[in-house]
Amino acid sequence: MQAFSQGILRHKWLVLILFLAAAAVSAVLARQVKVNYQLMDYLPEDSPSTIALDVMNEAFDKPVPNLRVMVRDVSIPEALEYKKEIGAVEGVTEITWLDDEVSLEEPTETMDQETLHSWYKDGNALFSVTVDSDLVDTAVPEIRNIVGDQxxxxxxxxxxxxxxxTLGSEMKLIMLMVIPLTLIILFISTSSWFEPLLFMVSVGVAILLxxxxxxxxxQVSFITMTTASVLQLAVSMDYSIFLLHRFAEFRREGMDVKEAMAxxxxxxxxxxxxxxxxxxxGFAALLFMRFKLGPDMGIVLAKGIVFSLLSVLFFLPVITVFTYKIIDITHHRSFLPSFAGFGKAVTKVFIPAVVVVAIVIVPAYLAQQNNHFIFGSSAMSSDETSQVYRDEEAIDALFGKFNQMVLLVPAGDAAKEAILTDELDEIPSVTSVVSYSNSVGTVIPQEFVPADSLEYLVSGGYSRMIVTVGASQESxxxxxxxxxxRKTAEDVYGDGYYLAGGSANxxxxxxxxxxxxxxxxxxxIIGIGLVVLLTFRSISIPIILLLTIETSIWINLSIPYFLGNSMAYLGFIIISSVQLGATVDYAILMTNRYIENRRSHAKKAAISQTVANTTASILTSAGILASAGFILxxxxxxGMVGEFGILIGRGAALSAAMVLLFLPAMLYFCDGIIQKTTLGLKFYKPERKG
Known part of the structure; x- marks a missing residue:
C-alpha cells in the first residue's frame, strides 16, 4: 500500500489530467444515454403479459388507445369539431368517439343509453385517442391546449x-438544492472552509464518470436516472471525509504534506x-431481481460507489496535495459541540432503549409486510397534486373507471370467437368486449370486410378482442x-391465447x-453479514449490527401502514437494500470505535467515549443522506420517485437514531458475548484491589 500511495503522489499530474479528461468525456457521453419511462419493459421476458405484448406488436400494426380526452359542456356537433382538431395533432394515430359506434342521425333518446353514456354524458364528450409513444412530448401538451383548462x-x-x-428540470433543481445543503452540513462539521469543496469536486467527478x-x-430507467446521482453524492461523501481527517491528523503530528497524505x-x-x-x-443485491428494474438500478448504484472509491483513492489525494495551502488559510474552529455529555446521557438510557425497540420491533415487522402496495405505473401519478391524477379523477367521476386489456386468440373460427365474446361479457367487472364477431358478425367473410376495419381486429393470424373492465388498473x-x-380464454382456446394490457402487466x-x-x-443480509463477520472476525457482531439496521428499516417501512397510506412495492424492495447498504456503515463505525476504546476502558466508560467520538461523523453522514432524500x-x-426520496430520508434518520441509542445498549449488554465470539479480542479488565 505504501508503494501504491507514493506512486499516486509521484505521478500526480498524470492522475489529475486523466481524471479531468475522463470526467469531461463522461459529461458528453451522459447526454447520449437514453431514459426508459416504461415500467412494463422491465418485466421478465418469460412473463405471460410480456409474451402477449411481443405477439401483439408483431401481429398488429395498430396499437391500442393510450389516452382519454374529455371536453366539458359541448354539443354533439361541437364534439365532432374537437374530434377533428385533436385527430389532426401530429402524433395522434387514431381517435374514436360516439360516431364510430352509432349513427348520429339517430336521436340520442333512442340510442342505446349505455353506449351513449360511455362517450357522451351530461353535455361532456369523452374521446379515446391513440398517440405515438415517440411523440407524446409534443402531442399531449397540444391536446391539452385544444381542450383548455376545463x-x-x-x-x-x-x-x-x-x-x-418534468424529469430533466426536477433533476437540476434537486441537485441545486442538495449541493448547497450538503456544503452547509460539511462547513459545520469540518474545520476548513475549503475542504467541503474538495469533497464535492471528488464526488462530482465520480458522478460524471x-x-x-x-x-x-x-439506456437506464427514469427511476435510476432521477435517484442515482443524489444517492451517490450522499452515500459516498464519507470516503472523502475519512481520508482528509486522517490527512489532518498526520499533519498535526509534524509530517510534511506528501508524507501525511501517503x-x-x-x-x-x-x-x-x-x-x-x-x-x-447492498446495492448489488438488486441485481438478483427478476424484475429488471432492480438490476438496472443496482448496477448503476454499485458502479457509482466503485467510481467514488476510485476518485477518493486516486483523485482526491492529488487535488488535496495541490491545494493544501488553501486548506490551511481557510481553517476555522469546529462548529459542532462536544458530544461528551451526550455520550454520558446514552449510558443512562440503555434499558429504556432496549425496551422501546422490543415493544415496536414485532408490530413494525408485521405492519411493513401488510402495507397496501401499488405494483405498477399508477404509483407514478399517485401524487394528488399532479395534473394527470386530477384529470383521471375528473374523467372517472363522470364516465367511470376505464381499464382496457387486449386478448389475442387464433383467427379464422368466428363461431368459437363468438362463444368466447359472450362468455367474457358474463364476467361481472367486464363492461364491454369489442371483437370481430360482435363488430362485423360471424356471417360476413373476412375478404368482404374493408381492410381498414379488419386490420384493427384481425391481423397476423390473430383476432384481437378489446376487453374493457370497469375497475382501477391495480384494484x-x-x-x-x-x-x-385468462380462465375463460383457456377453456375455449386452451393455451393458444395471449392477454396484454395494464392490469395483466x-x-x-x-x-x-x-x-x-x-x-x-x-x-x-447474507452479503453484508459476511463482510461484517470478516471485518470483525466475529459471529455475534454481524447479528447485532444487522438487527439494529433491519429494525430501523422495518420501522421506516411500517409508517405508511400506520398512516393508512399506500406504498409502491418497488420502493419497498429497493429501500430495503439501499438503506441497509447505505447506513450499516454507521453501525460499523461505532462498533469499531467501541472495540478500540474497550481495550483500555471499562464497558460503560467505553460506550460513553465511543458515542462522544462517533456522533459527529454519524450525524454528518445521516444528515447529508436524509437531506438528499427529503429534497428528492x-x-x-x-409519485414513485417522491415516495422513494421520503423513504431514504426517513430511513437515514431512523438508522442514525438506532445506532446512537439502541446499538450502544446492545454493545453494553452483549459485551461478554462479543468477547467470547470474536477471534483474538481481549477487553480491558480492571485490576482487583487486595
Missing part, C-alpha cells in the same frame, strides 16, 4: 408525457474499502378480472416483485 387528459400517454417533461459510463447499457491513504484504505464494500453489496377487482379472463409484475423481495432481502421527495412530481 378539459381533462389522462392515460398512459399523459403519464409518460408528464414524467418526461458513473453517468457517462451508463452509455454501455444504452500515510493517510495507507491508514484509511481498509476502513474506506470496507465501507464501500458493504454499500456495493383487486381488476386482478380478479385478469384471472377470470401489473398482475404479472406483482407476482414477480413479491418473489424478488425475499431473494433481495436474503442476499443483502419534496421536489419530484413523480
Amino acid at each position: 378539459g381533462a387528459v389522462a392515460g398512459d400517454a399523459a403519464s409518460l408525457s408528464q414524467t418526461r417533461q 458513473n453517468n457517462g459510463t451508463n452509455l454501455i447499457f444504452g 500515510r493517510a491513504m495507507e491508514k484509511s484504505f481498509s476502513s474506506i474499502l470496507a465501507s464501500a464494500l458493504t454499500t456495493v453489496i 383487486n377487482e381488476a386482478f380478479t378480472a385478469v384471472e377470470q379472463i 401489473v398482475y404479472d409484475m406483482r407476482d414477480t416483485v413479491i418473489a424478488d423481495n425475499k431473494v433481495v432481502a436474503i442476499i443483502g 421527495g419534496e421536489i419530484s412530481s413523480n
